[in-house]
Amino acid sequence: MPVLTRLIPSPVVVDISSGALDDLAGLLADQRISNAGRLSIAISRGSGQALRERLAPLLPDADWYPVADGTIDSAVQLADDIKGKRYDAVVGLGGGKIIDVAKYAAARVGLPMVAVATNLAHDGLCSPVSILDNDNGRGSYGVPTPIAMVIDLDYVREAPDRFVRSGIGDAISNISAIADWELSRDVTGEKVDGLAAAMGRTAGEAVLHHPGTVADDEFLTVLAESLVLSGIAMSISGDSRPSSGACHEISHAFDLLYPKRAASHGEQVGIGAAFAMHLRGARDASGHFADVLRRHGLPVLPDDIGFSTDEFVKAVEYAPQTRPGRFTILEHLDLTTDQIRDAYADYAKTIRS
Structure with missing residues (x-):
C-alpha cells in the first residue's frame, strides 16, 4: 500500500x-x-x-x-x-x-x-x-x-505592551473558533481539517495555559510561535477557519458599526471568544478565558473598551452578517435582541463572580 x-x-x-x-x-x-x-x-x-x-x-x-x-x-x-x-x-x-x-x-x-x-x-x-x-x-x-x-x-x-497583549487575545480565540468549526461539522456537515484544527488549538492552548507575562522572553517566544502556528493552520485549511469564528464576527461587527471607536483586533476578539464560549454553555472555559485576559491586562467586558451594553448587543446581533456562509454558535442559536441581552447579562454576572 x-x-x-x-x-x-x-x-x-x-x-x-x-x-x-x-x-x-x-x-x-x-x-x-x-x-x-x-x-x-x-x-x-x-x-x-x-x-x-x-x-x-x-x-x-x-x-x-x-x-x-x-x-x-x-x-x-x-x-x-x-x-x-x-x-x-x-x-x-x-x-x-x-x-x-x-x-x-x-x-x-x-x-x-x-x-x-x-x-x-x-x-x-x-x-x-x-x-x-x-x-x-x-x-x-x-x-x-x-x-x-x-x-x-x-x-x-x-513595542508598546498593548500590541503584545492584543496578540494574546487573538491566539486564545483559536479555541473558540475551532469549537465553532466543529459545531458546524456536527450541524451542517462542514468538513474539518484535523491537522489544521490540532495546530490551531495547540497554539491557543499554549498561550492560554502559560504562566508567564509579556515581560518574560519565554512567554514572548511561546506567543510568537503560537501566532506563527495559527497562520500555518490557516494555510493548511485554505481559509481562516482555524482562527476565526464567532469571536472574529463580533470583532468585525465592532469595526463596521463603530469604525472610529473600535479597539485593537486582539482586544475585541478576546472579549468575543469569552462571550462565545459562554453562549455554548462552556462556563468554566469562559471564566478561564476571562481570568487569563484580565491577568494580561486585556478587557473582558465591552465597557472596558468604551462600549455600552446596548452597543455590544447590537454588535453581536449584526456579527453574522460580517461573514456570510460561516456557521458559528451565533448562527446556530440565532438569538433575538432580548436573548442576546439576557445572555450578556448572565455572562457579565458569571465572570464577575
Whole structure:
C-alpha cells in the first residue's frame, strides 16, 4: 500500500530570537532567498524610518518603500512601485499593517515575501491572508504564505505592551473558533481539517495555559510561535477557519458599526471568544478565558473598551452578517435582541463572580 502524504504550505525558515534582524541578510542568503540582497523593503512612514537607519548599512543593495497605511490602495501602489525591478523578494518590516500590504504587493507581482515582525499584535503575520482597508470597510485577500518569518524579540520588547497583549487575545480565540468549526461539522456537515484544527488549538492552548507575562522572553517566544502556528493552520485549511469564528464576527461587527471607536483586533476578539464560549454553555472555559485576559491586562467586558451594553448587543446581533456562509454558535442559536441581552447579562454576572 502506498504511503500518502501532503505538502504543508509553510515558511522555509522561522527565526524567533533576540537579534534576529541583525542577521537578516545572512539568513536570506543561507536559505537562497536572496543571495545578492536585492530586496524591496516595505516600512511604515513613522517608526519604520528608525528601522531603516539601523538596517540600511546591513542591506546596502535593498530599496526602501515607506507605506502610508494599511489600505488596498497602498498595497496596489507598492506593487506598482516595485514591478519590473528585478528584486529577489519583498520584505514587510514592521507591524501587521505593513506585513499585510507587503504580502498583497508581493502576490501581485509574483515575488516571494519575507515577513519581519516587530510586534505580536495578531495572528496574520504568517497567514495566507492580507487584511486591508477598502472603500467598503475592510477586506480579506488571499495571498501566498510568507517564504520566511523573522521575529526579533528585542524589537517586540520595545513595542508598546498593548500590541503584545492584543496578540494574546487573538491566539486564545483559536479555541473558540475551532469549537465553532466543529459545531458546524456536527450541524451542517462542514468538513474539518484535523491537522489544521490540532495546530490551531495547540497554539491557543499554549498561550492560554502559560504562566508567564509579556515581560518574560519565554512567554514572548511561546506567543510568537503560537501566532506563527495559527497562520500555518490557516494555510493548511485554505481559509481562516482555524482562527476565526464567532469571536472574529463580533470583532468585525465592532469595526463596521463603530469604525472610529473600535479597539485593537486582539482586544475585541478576546472579549468575543469569552462571550462565545459562554453562549455554548462552556462556563468554566469562559471564566478561564476571562481570568487569563484580565491577568494580561486585556478587557473582558465591552465597557472596558468604551462600549455600552446596548452597543455590544447590537454588535453581536449584526456579527453574522460580517461573514456570510460561516456557521458559528451565533448562527446556530440565532438569538433575538432580548436573548442576546439576557445572555450578556448572565455572562457579565458569571465572570464577575
